Amino acid sequence: MEHPDVVVVGAGVIGAACAEALTAAGVEVLVLDRAGPASGTTAAGEGNLLISDKAPGPELVLAQASLARWPRLLDELRSELGHVAEVEWQPKGGLVVATAHGDELLEFAARQRAVGVRAEVVMDPYEYEPDLTRDLDAAVFYPEDAQLQPVLAATTLLAAVRRRGGEVRAGVTALGLRPGGVVTSAGFIACGAVVNACGPWAGEFSAAVGAPINVQPRRGVILVTARPMGIQVRHKVYDADYVGAVGSSAAELQTSTVVESTMAGSVLVGSSRERVGFDDTIRVEVLRVLARKAVRLFPGLADVPVMRAYGGFRPYAPDHLPVIGPDPRVPGLWHVTGHEGAGIVLAAGTGQLLADLYLERAPAVDPEPFRVDRAGVMA
Template identity: 55%
Template sequence: MKVVVVGAGAVGAACAFHAASAGLDVTVVDRGPVGAGTTSRGEGNVLLSDKEPGPELDLARLSRALWDEAGDELGAASFELEPKGGLVVASTGEGLAALGEFVARQARAGVRVERVGNVRELEPHIAPGVPGGVHYPQDAQVQPVLAAAALLRAAVERGARTRTAEVAAAVAGRNGEVTGVRTAAGETLPADAVVNAAGTWGGEVGRRLGAPVEVLPRRGFVLVTEPLPPMVRHKVYSADYVAGVASSDAGLETSCVVEGTRGGTILIGASRERVGFDTTMNPAVVARLAAQACRLFPFLRNTHLIRTYRGFRPYCPDHLPVVGPDPRAPGVVHACGHEGAGIGLAPATGALVTAHLLGRPWRGADPAAHTALLPDRFLTPKGAAQ
């Protein structure tokens, strides 16, 4: 089977890695370098802690195991896989009670959770007076561009090819099935299947392939400090981060997220706002994120920021990724709309896409167990996009 994967970010690289590992003939096409889009604008989160029980958490649990497998196969150090664990903290007693209810649901779904009374035992530099929190030992982090590059390099070692080009349209056979893609330069690449792993541009690529899906951009900022000695041991965030992830509000939302990196810098997030593809720098958002971080970790008041970066999270209206074959265009398989969870969910998405291509389970991914992610959910009975 010839497979063209559109997109060389973390999700596209994972699709290529698993498909090539299964013996498929894979070509990865992107108009830019590996990981140059949304992948390069994220923190590298591999999280279970922020997900309600349901389809996304099911995919995240599989993906967490597959990240460990990738670390064993490719060398965890090559993409800085760090099982640091997460610490979710509440700022009030009421918030702690609400967090407890959320945690109980996650525990019943199989997530490992550890309630913490004195959070300073885990994070000595956190602000005093935090009433409590929850430790998630399964949370981890990767360096996202290195992770995408490692997966794509491994795919090439297994026979995949890469091309720098922009996909302009699908090429269809006499029965409407996809037989390849045509690039903007007019070249035709033959394919039995085309994987739409174009991230924020997944909606546009889907349209060009004859299978539009509603993937929308949500802008976010991340702050980076000067290198410091180890001061933050876990990924630490306030409990309202979970609500921000699930919100569909178009306005600006911020919730405090602080974590260290192996290089010594500290990453500070997270903001979300629906402004289309507007890349304008907003100093007010930077100031708001910095203030929230300083309240959580007071030592940051004396720390310099060295840069900020911003990018777009690709999300679907129901906040679930769209993964699976599209019935409107036989041969098109979607793998996009992961919002801020694309890095964490990439390996499981790649395995699930490969399972759909093979028509059987692959690396623990069974299409029958992930039907809630199929594009069918966005279609009317007549088959038109909603």
């Protein structure tokens, strides 16, 4: 493809979703990634599609629209691609529990219900998760929460892009902009627009092209256990303090208990958040905290071996909202980043919103809260 309409820089799930939505509308798209598809933040994710952790506000509105779109989009992709569109979709729901201050969880759920979230107060959480700790103060079940395999999701979206005539080039680094296109490690590419979907590296790319935005990396680590014997984890289960950790702006380590099983039978244990730049060191003390908290929630995990740990960087914006839209300083430059740990659930809606704005269609979600030139984002 010599002269694409749009070059998307970044082949993670957000860039892939943007490229898919654009090509579905007939836009010619070239996706570039300096490494390979889904090899960055997307590969380091758990695949959570959560409504349960979002307070009423713009992010929840986008998440609701996106979560409603995901099953429809996957059905469309299965019709188009066949077996290639397997993403391990699991609409299994999420159980949020409080080991203390249960009234706060119940109040949070009530505020969510007021804006259309299905949040069901559970009187007997052991019907949902028989192996949970008995030391619980409150529990709420969220039937809309789901899970998928993030790398498969991104590669499926990119397969649709290719099928429609788009192109994906791995090992190509976008270096800067010139009038009429983008300068890359493989030469100049003429195009009509460039989408910065670089995730945690979006701040670096934006500075390189002369339109800096305040998006920083936020580090997270996940433990993976062997298949447990004699213990079940049926849903996504997390302690209510997870909501506070997600919304925290602190740079220091934040941890909360998140436990879920995979289709392969292993158990994923999180979560941690800290701003340490691009230091990818996996620290043993962080793993110990995660393990201790997981055992507190599911005591039977104490005897389950940990197979490995992995970490990654999430794109953090100071107000915890994604950045979606055109840059007012550089014609033809768009930013789609800042989703932090919610990129998977927000991807389908984000791609649709970007396509709506690019094609000047009436957007399904109000784009105003995600503007590039809002306070604290545009440096």
